[in-house]
Amino acid sequence: MKKLNEGDNPKQIAEKVSEKYLRKGFKLDFSLESLENEIDKILKNEIPKGRIETGKLVAELTAYLGETICRIFGARWIGIYYASNSGMNFYSCKIEKNDFEFSPSHFFSYYLSNGKEREGSFKDYLYVRDNSEGVLRDFLGGGLIIKIKSAE
DSSP states (O other), X not given: OOOOOGGGOHHXXXXXXXXXXXXXXXXXXXXXXXXXXXXXXXXXXXXXXXXXXXXXXXXXXXXXXXXXXXHHHOOEEEEOOOSSOHHHHHHHEEEEETTEEEOTHHHHHHHHHHOHHHHOOHHHHHHOGGGOOSTTTTTSSSXXXXXXXXXX
């Protein structure tokens, strides 16, 4: 199994992801607005073809979401982030704020497997996740941002 190294630094990967999508016209600037507005646009327009592309997109968005939450809310990465194996991130990569932990890859993994109809939009995940019909329906009980703010 690959160990954490410079290539697997989620902060560096998030910077590269931001640059990549800025070049494509998406405003990924590590702001709350970028999470609210741009992630759903990426999920709608950057449709992966096949398992490898899906895994790459999940790994990219995992790094970006996690690092954005860390910067905005003073959270921190825990566990191991794998740039080339997003399936491992589902179990090994988390963000922690005080006593609250979440896995930034979960939404993207479920969304790309089940679709928007079952999982809801990313903005829903941020604010009203319990209204979704998907696998994580009640997991956040009102949305990720509300949960993180309540951990402050």
